[in-house]
Amino acid sequence: MPSPPALPADPPPRPASRVAVTVHDVARATGVSAMTVSRVLRTPQQVSERTRLAVQEAVRALGYVPNLVANGLRSSRSNLVSALVPTVQGSLFSGMVGALTEALERRGFQLTVGQIGYGRSREDDLLRAIVGRRPDGIVLTGILHSPESRTMLAASGIPVVETWDATDDPIDMLLRVSHDAIGRAVCDYLHARGKRRLAVLTGGDPRALRRADGLAARAAERGLAGPPVHLLDSPTTHRHGREGLRALLAATPGVDGVFCSSDLMAGGVLTEARALGIAVPEQLAVVGFGDLDFAATLLPSLTSVHIDGAAIGALAADMIAARADGAAVAERTVDIAHRIVPRDSA
Amino acid sequence: MPSPPALPADPPPRPASRVAVTVHDVARATGVSAMTVSRVLRTPQQVSERTRLAVQEAVRALGYVPNLVANGLRSSRSNLVSALVPTVQGSLFSGMVGALTEALERRGFQLTVGQIGYGRSREDDLLRAIVGRRPDGIVLTGILHSPESRTMLAASGIPVVETWDATDDPIDMLLRVSHDAIGRAVCDYLHARGKRRLAVLTGGDPRALRRADGLAARAAERGLAGPPVHLLDSPTTHRHGREGLRALLAATPGVDGVFCSSDLMAGGVLTEARALGIAVPEQLAVVGFGDLDFAATLLPSLTSVHIDGAAIGALAADMIAARADGAAVAERTVDIAHRIVPRDSA
DNA sequence: CTGAAAGCGCTTACAG
DNA sequence: CTGAAAGCGCTTACAG
Numbered sequence: 001m002p003s004p005p006a007l008p009a010d011p012p013p014r015p016a017s018r019v020a021v022t023v024h025d026v027a028r029a030t031g032v033s034a035m036t037v038s039r040v041l042r043t044p045q046q047v048s049e050r051t052r053l054a055v056q057e058a059v060r061a062l063g064y065v066p067n068l069v070a071n072g073l074r075s076s077r078s079n080l081v082s083a084l085v086p087t088v089q090g091s092l093f094s095g096m097v098g099a100l101t102e103a104l105e106r107r108g109f110q111l112t113v114g115q116i117g118y119g120r121s122r123e124d125d126l127l128r129a130i131v132g133r134r135p136d137g138i139v140l141t142g143i144l145h146s147p148e149s150r151t152m153l154a155a156s157g158i159p160v161v162e163t164w165d166a167t168d169d170p171i172d173m174l175l176r177v178s179h180d181a182i183g184r185a186v187c188d189y190l191h192a193r194g195k196r197r198l199a200v201l202t203g204g205d206p207r208a209l210r211r212a213d214g215l216a217a218r219a220a221e222r223g224l225a226g227p228p229v230h231l232l233d234s235p236t237t238h239r240h241g242r243e244g245l246r247a248l249l250a251a252t253p254g255v256d257g258v259f260c261s262s263d264l265m266a267g268g269v270l271t272e273a274r275a276l277g278i279a280v281p282e283q284l285a286v287v288g289f290g291d292l293d294f295a296a297t298l299l300p301s302l303t304s305v306h307i308d309g310a311a312i313g314a315l316a317a318d319m320i321a322a323r324a325d326g327a328a329v330a331e332r333t334v335d336i337a338h339r340i341v342p343r344d345s346a
Numbered sequence: 347m348p349s350p351p352a353l354p355a356d357p358p359p360r361p362a363s364r365v366a367v368t369v370h371d372v373a374r375a376t377g378v379s380a381m382t383v384s385r386v387l388r389t390p391q392q393v394s395e396r397t398r399l400a401v402q403e404a405v406r407a408l409g410y411v412p413n414l415v416a417n418g419l420r421s422s423r424s425n426l427v428s429a430l431v432p433t434v435q436g437s438l439f440s441g442m443v444g445a446l447t448e449a450l451e452r453r454g455f456q457l458t459v460g461q462i463g464y465g466r467s468r469e470d471d472l473l474r475a476i477v478g479r480r481p482d483g484i485v486l487t488g489i490l491h492s493p494e495s496r497t498m499l500a501a502s503g504i505p506v507v508e509t510w511d512a513t514d515d516p517i518d519m520l521l522r523v524s525h526d527a528i529g530r531a532v533c534d535y536l537h538a539r540g541k542r543r544l545a546v547l548t549g550g551d552p553r554a555l556r557r558a559d560g561l562a563a564r565a566a567e568r569g570l571a572g573p574p575v576h577l578l579d580s581p582t583t584h585r586h587g588r589e590g591l592r593a594l595l596a597a598t599p600g601v602d603g604v605f606c607s608s609d610l611m612a613g614g615v616l617t618e619a620r621a622l623g624i625a626v627p628e629q630l631a632v633v634g635f636g637d638l639d640f641a642a643t644l645l646p647s648l649t650s651v652h653i654d655g656a657a658i659g660a661l662a663a664d665m666i667a668a669r670a671d672g673a674a675v676a677e678r679t680v681d682i683a684h685r686i687v688p689r690d691s692a
Numbered sequence: 693c694t695g696a697a698a699g700c701g702c703t704t705a706c707a708g
Numbered sequence: 709c710t711g712a713a714a715g716c717g718c719t720t721a722c723a724g
Contacts, residue, residue: 020502035719067478110476129414152411294585297617298584380703419701419703420702700719707713
């Protein structure tokens with residue numbers, strides 16, 4: 001089946017990587033000083049039209065692209081913001097990343113996205129590499145684990161926004177999501193629909209575990225049996241949902257409501273329920289997390305917990321931009337609401 | 347339903363962002379020169395143990411994090427690689443990004459991921475921002491449209507790897523994927539299974555359209571009716587699949603095989619077929635693209651086109667690392683194979 | 693409106 | 709094994 005066309009003849013060798021063009025090259029070509037070139041690029045209204053046009057022409061002719069590294073070193077603003085997410089896979093955070101990218105771009109910042117993974121091993125190294133580039137802001141997804149990382153960030157003086165989690169001791173700014181409250185709300189939601197034998201299928205990331213704990217705590221308050229919690233690897237997939245449901249029912253027959261730590265996994269649970277001939281939601285209610293795009297169009301459609309990632313991204317951009325402009329941020333902790341979107345699966 | 351706990355009292359104000367610690371601060375604290383501090387950090391074996399320990403202690407005590415911006419300006423290596431993808435959403439490229447991240451990290455490079463969007467408007471600006479930071483390499487997903495961008499990249503002297511597409515005129519290095527060949531292969535695959543009335547549901551990105559063209563060209567060679575091509579927005583979702591199938595069947599009843607431009611959309615087609623009582627694959631064969639994780643566990647499982655994104659990422663990292671070390675890359679164009687993974691849906 | 697000088701924080705290249 | 713000087717490519721701050 002793999003039949004890519006034959007390799008074409010290699011193109012002619014590429015010219016040896018020439019030394020990049022600098023302000024001085026442009027200045028020399030135009031007969032002005034480097035400063036004037038810099039002004040044409042940054043504050044063109046301060047330069048006479050004649051000079052401006054000549055410089056612009058030389059910039060074009062030489063293909064000059066200003067070195068932002070040098071710029072960032074001299075002026076102490078990098079126009080760079082770094083975001084750290086557990087993983088770009090799974091798209092739970094893509095709404096946030098998209099909104100952040102757009103809001104920052106409008107303000108002249110560039111966003112770089114780093115993947116921190118669900119383990120903690122790379123955290124310190126990655127953070128050192130990021131802090132070393134002196135970004136104008138750092139957006140973290142979740143709370144950092146290592147004290148070293150927290151100290152390094154605090155000492156760097158770089159504005160930091162922690163998101164998607166709750167903590168009593170934020171490094172700097174916080175967009176607060178209470179996973180405990182979400183777990184409790186899901187318990188109440190399922191209880192209100194007559195479900196009494198709840199269970200949790202969850203990946204191992206700390207936020208998902210906190211949701212599981214919240215649900216369990218609330219179940220205990222309501223006098224329900226301690227819900228079984230099935231732990232799976234992160235990031236969770238459709239396969240986890242299928243296998244997880246089978247394992248769950250084998251271990252605990254009679255479960256009538258399950259809270260999944262991702263929509264993808266919840267989709268797998270729906271598929272497995274269909275394969276096993278289990279009626280959803282009558283015999284088994286299913287709740288997902290993330291309210292991703294496909295939740296609404298699955299069959300049955302998936303009840304899921306929605307968190308406004310786009311709002312998180314936009315708020316984080318506001319906070320960082322304000323700080324970069326030297327302004328204070330009045331509300332350094334902002335609560336982000338969640339809501340359960342009721343659909344056919346629960 | 348939205349009931350986040352009450353706001354906690356704001357934490358004590360953060361210390362005014364102190365000026366960052368530099369080599370000179372460490373040098374002063376230790377009573378050595380800045381050069382010696384630099385050596386302790388980069389080539390510790392060149393420094394006496396006594397000095398080394400003292401400097402390391404000061405580094406720790408002061409929380410010194412070397413400024414990589416200054417480093418990158420002086421030494422002409424940034425240890426930074428930039429990748430551009432249409433979008434991180436949809437996870438088609440997450441295998442590539444993951445492998446790229448890992449392979450580069452092992453070699454001491456940091457990866458930044460930029461989203462170029464499926465439109466072309468941001469391309470030039472984004473590329474200028476990237477080239478301006480003088481990365482040691484740039485990985486592009488797909489072929490750039492604008493001549494300005496291509497000229498700027500070529501003039502920059504930065505190693506460039508174009509991926510996920512085919513072109514006769516690569517900017518520099520190329521990991522070649524032939525979407526035309528994929529479209530043709532899918533046509534042959536469906537034809538071999540007795541399907542004669544084919545159709546395409548596709549997003550508008552250029553590579554997906556090239557696959558549609560390839561399928562159409564092959565269908566014409568085989569004397570099949572010109573397959574209807576239904577065009578949808580990119581990135582395509584589960585919803586697109588459901589709505590697209592309905593529209594397709596309304597416009598062209600009797601279609602017996604459909605090639606979708608993404609697995610997510612193909613999943614939607616499977617769902618809609620179930621809702622409409624259409625037997626898959628007997629009445630309608632469905633082929634996806636990407637062979638994402640969930641393709642194997644859908645019900646019926648999804649036949650899909652697999653491209654080894656992890657191999658693309660690893661190869662791109664090899665090529666860029668070689669160039670950064672001043673080595674030549676012998677094979678500047680490498681073909682990336684595709685294969686159709688046969689499952690129950692077709 | 694324009695420019696000469698200095699410096700951002702490092703490391704290269706040289707000298708000892 | 710260690711350091712003084714110079715410079716990477718810009719822009720700030722000053723002067724005219």
